[in-house]
Amino acid sequence: MMSRNPNRVVQWRSGEGAMDLKARVALSSFMFMLLLFSPAHAFYLPGTYLHPYHKGDKLEVKVNSITSIETELPYSYYSLPFCRPPEGIHKVAENIGEMLMGDQIENSPYKFQMKIDQNDLLACVAPAMTENDVKHITQRIDDLYLVNLILDNLPASRLIRQKDPSNPLRLTGSPIGFKIEADSQHYIYNHLIFKVLVHPYDKDSGSGAVLGTGEGLDTMPVATTQNLTGTYMVVGFEVVPCSVVRDSKAASKLNYQDALPPSDCDPKKPYQPIKVGQEIVYSYSVQFEDSSIRWPSRWDAYLKMDGARVHWFSILNSLMVISFLAGIVFVIFLRTVRRDLTKYEELDKEAQVQMNEELSGWKLVVGDVFRAPENPQLLCVVIGDGVQILGMAVVTILFAALGFMSPASRGMLLTGMVMLYLFLGIIAGYVASRMWYTLKGLKDGWRPIAWKTACFFPGIAFTIMTSLNFLLWSRGSTGAIPISLYFTLLFLWFTISVPLTLLGGYLGVKAEPITFPVRTNQIPREIPPQRYPSWLLVLGAGTLPFGTLFIELFFIMSSIWLGRVYYVFGFLFVVLILLVIVCAEVSVVLTYMHLCVEDHRWWWKSFFASGSVALYVFLYSINYLVFDLHSLAGPASAMLYVGYSLLMAIAIMFATGTVGFLMSFYFVHYLFSSVKID
Numbered sequence: 001m002m003s004r005n006p007n008r009v010v011q012w013r014s015g016e017g018a019m020d021l022k023a024r025v026a027l028s029s030f031m032f033m034l035l036l037f038s039p040a041h042a043f044y045l046p047g048t049y050l051h052p053y054h055k056g057d058k059l060e061v062k063v064n065s066i067t068s069i070e071t072e073l074p075y076s077y078y079s080l081p082f083c084r085p086p087e088g089i090h091k092v093a094e095n096i097g098e099m100l101m102g103d104q105i106e107n108s109p110y111k112f113q114m115k116i117d118q119n120d121l122l123a124c125v126a127p128a129m130t131e132n133d134v135k136h137i138t139q140r141i142d143d144l145y146l147v148n149l150i151l152d153n154l155p156a157s158r159l160i161r162q163k164d165p166s167n168p169l170r171l172t173g174s175p176i177g178f179k180i181e182a183d184s185q186h187y188i189y190n191h192l193i194f195k196v197l198v199h200p201y202d203k204d205s206g207s208g209a210v211l212g213t214g215e216g217l218d219t220m221p222v223a224t225t226q227n228l229t230g231t232y233m234v235v236g237f238e239v240v241p242c243s244v245v246r247d248s249k250a251a252s253k254l255n256y257q258d259a260l261p262p263s264d265c266d267p268k269k270p271y272q273p274i275k276v277g278q279e280i281v282y283s284y285s286v287q288f289e290d291s292s293i294r295w296p297s298r299w300d301a302y303l304k305m306d307g308a309r310v311h312w313f314s315i316l317n318s319l320m321v322i323s324f325l326a327g328i329v330f331v332i333f334l335r336t337v338r339r340d341l342t343k344y345e346e347l348d349k350e351a352q353v354q355m356n357e358e359l360s361g362w363k364l365v366v367g368d369v370f371r372a373p374e375n376p377q378l379l380c381v382v383i384g385d386g387v388q389i390l391g392m393a394v395v396t397i398l399f400a401a402l403g404f405m406s407p408a409s410r411g412m413l414l415t416g417m418v419m420l421y422l423f424l425g426i427i428a429g430y431v432a433s434r435m436w437y438t439l440k441g442l443k444d445g446w447r448p449i450a451w452k453t454a455c456f457f458p459g460i461a462f463t464i465m466t467s468l469n470f471l472l473w474s475r476g477s478t479g480a481i482p483i484s485l486y487f488t489l490l491f492l493w494f495t496i497s498v499p500l501t502l503l504g505g506y507l508g509v510k511a512e513p514i515t516f517p518v519r520t521n522q523i524p525r526e527i528p529p530q531r532y533p534s535w536l537l538v539l540g541a542g543t544l545p546f547g548t549l550f551i552e553l554f555f556i557m558s559s560i561w562l563g564r565v566y567y568v569f570g571f572l573f574v575v576l577i578l579l580v581i582v583c584a585e586v587s588v589v590l591t592y593m594h595l596c597v598e599d600h601r602w603w604w605k606s607f608f609a610s611g612s613v614a615l616y617v618f619l620y621s622i623n624y625l626v627f628d629l630h631s632l633a634g635p636a637s638a639m640l641y642v643g644y645s646l647l648m649a650i651a652i653m654f655a656t657g658t659v660g661f662l663m664s665f666y667f668v669h670y671l672f673s674s675v676k677i678d
Contacts (some may be wrong), residue, residue: 001100029226029495032252033374045555050226050234051152052113052201053232053234054230054231055115055230057114057115059113060108060112061110061111061151061156062105062107063105063108064077064091064150065077065104065287065478065479066146067141067148067173067228068140068573069629069632070144070637071143071636072637073636073637074478075140075477076478077108078106078149078475080136082126083109083126083283084124085109086109087107089106090106091104092504094411095411095415096414096418096485096488097418099482100414100418101220101410101479102477103410103411103414109123109124111551112289115196117287118379119628120191120259120263120283120285120499121260121284122254122255122281123249123256123257123261123282124282125280126280126281126282126332127279128279129274129275129278130418131276134274134275138186138274139652141175141178141186144174144175145175146172146175147175148250149174150237151194154234154236154302156194156237156238156239157239158170158172158238158239172302174189174239175189177274183504185273185274185303187274188245189241189242190243190244190280190282191242191244191282191284193239193240193242193265193284193287194238194287195238195239195286195287196289197289197290197293197458198234198288198289199291200231200233200234201228201231204278204596229566233298234298235291235293235294235295235297235298236293236301242269243271244263245271245272248281252279260281272397273632282597296409301409302565303567317464318547318548318549318575318578318579319578322585323450327590328589329505360658362596364525365598365599367525368520369518369595369602371521372440372599373603373618375419376439376603377449377452379603380435380627381432381448381453382607382654382657382658383431383661384432385428385456385654386654387424387428388425388653389421389654391427392420392421393576393655396417399416401573404416405569408583418489419612422497423496423500425453425497426501427502427504428508429450429454429500429504429506429508431504431508432450432509433446433504433505433507433508435507435508435516437512437513438514440573445625446506447505448505449470450505451498458493458497460647464646465481468643468644471640472640485547516672517669517672518672524600527598527600527601535588537593538590538605539614541586541587541609541618542611544586545579545656546620548579549575550647552572557621558628560644562628583656583659584659586609586610587609587660587662587663588607590605591606602664606663606664606665607660607661608657610657611653611660613652613656614649614650614653614657615649617652618645618646618649621642621648622642625641625642
């Protein structure tokens with residue numbers, strides 16, 4: 001049978017009403033801002049609102065896209081010849097994050113009644129399989145695709161026995177079928193045994209308002225938690241897939257949810273083969289079991305953090321790097337720079353003139369250190385975009401660490417990132433415009449700078465995403481961004497990001513420019529020959545920031561590409577802060593080294609000194625592809641992986657490069673403002 005079971009976590013939000021996408025986006029934006037600026041009384045952030053059920057109430061299982069770590073290409077559940085629900089297929093309304101993730105949630109024929117056990121219910125008798133059906137379903141089985149089932153916002157999980165029976169391995173998703181190599185025959189799991197864990201309502205489970213993030217943000221008032229005695233809450237959802245041979249002719253005479261002959265899923269009995277012309281009987285059973293798990297803790301089994309010691313090791317490793325670099329910066333400031341400045345200021349004017357002839361190092365480039373760099377427009381644009389990306393990352397990870405963007409709220413993380421990026425356009429425009437005003441000393445030209453800032457990184461992302469989208473469209477994957485989402489993102493970009501970026505540019509040019517402490521010579525100073533190429537130092541500088549994040553990067557890559565849930569945002573936030581500190585220190589040290597060898601072209605070098613960490617991130621992603629995703633099937637999956645990795649590396653370069661540049665600018669400005677020389 002299947003030799004391994006890939007781990008996959010899928011979440012579903014509450015609420016099933018259809019709503020126009022733009023209206024939902026506007027509502028989500030409004031509620032997101034309301035959350036930022038108004039207090040909310042809540043006791044359980046990660047998840048949707050409490051949903052109590054009386055005995056006999058209807059429960060309905062949802063299905064999401066089928067997924068596999070072998071291809072990374074999600075497909076619609078009903079792209080395979082599975083049972084359709086009697087009332088027809090209905091899609092659940094989606095937010096931006098879910099669409100970008102390739103989720104496609106729909107109803108299913110699996111329906112229960114709370115606290116009523118039912119066995120061997122008929123789901124349907126699928127029509128005779130065509131040759132095309134057999135080809136598709138066997139290919140999905142070979143690629144280890146999983147069916148993702150969801151009940152009351154909980155993904156279905158499977159418990160796999162290990163050596164220690166008291167600690168079974170929990171995997172999410174149910175395999176479609178399996179192949180027995182001995183007879184080269186594929187078999188399908190056509191009978192599902194569901195176990196629903198329930199917990200009776202108690203006062204502690206429903207006290208206070210409960211914040212949810214399903215359709216935007218939902219709240220449950222305190223008043224609604226009354227008179228719920230005797231109700232139950234779903235706290236667990238497990239599935240056991242079986243392959244059972246049933247008489248299709250006899251089952252065809254029965255109605256939906258009629259009882260079939262009992263089956264015990266005995267592995268010694270024959271399995272249901274997949275053959276052309278074969279009619280397959282799909283059935284299911286459901287068992288309810290009382291559980292001591294309380295509703296606020298029901299996600300703990302999915303969000304269980306492994307490898308805490310590794311995360312702490314990553315942080316301690318980063319602290320050691322920071323301490324080492326801080327020592328170097330301390331020596332530069334207190335011993336070298338301060339000593340030279342103190343000695344220089346104690347001399348009289350004649351001695352200063354004589355000393356100027358004997359000066360060396362950074363003191364010789366005083367008349368060129370603030371000379372405008374090459375491509376100043378591009379520098380201003382990337383710094384503006386870098387501030388926007390960095391602000392988005394910090395706020396998103398902080399909110400996720402506080403629980404506002406947990407995996408229980410499907411798509412909320414990506415939706416929050418998109419909305420934050422749009423609203424932070426005002427900061428990007430301000431920084432880019434003011435930097436341009438500082439470099440050129442002219443107010444003219446801020447509009448092109450603001451427009452380019454608003455378009456540069458989004459243009460790169462749009463180009464990469466469109467190229468990958470054509471690939472996904474050609475494969476019929478649900479991971480392809482629908483054309484409606486393209487227009488929605490363009491609408492949001494034109495109505496939120498661009499106006500705010502232009503407003504920020506206007507405010508930036510109205511602010512006072514940063515004055516340089518020394519005058520720039522008309523004729524640039526010749527740079528002496530360097531012993532080592534400067535680009536070698538720039539590339540080497542990126543290894544230190546990479547050493548800060550590479551351990552956490554492994555967990556993030558595993559979460560994205562191996563379907564493992566990532567929920568240690570507290571560790572990630574700490575690592576992000578440490579990364580910012582290391583980037584700032586590395587850039588300062590490298591800038592000082594360039595100035596000491598009389599190289600005044602520090603602007604772009606300070607940006608790439610810390611931004612070069614993106615190169616190592618991209619190389620690490622290729623290494624991860626070769627050694628950890630070596631089973632990735634087909635060139636389409638590899639191209640998809642490389643495309644997304646490239647986009648991630650570019651975003652990291654903009655953010656980390658901006659940190660290094662701004663810190664180096666402050667360092668150089670502070671250094672030469674202390675020099676008493678005309």
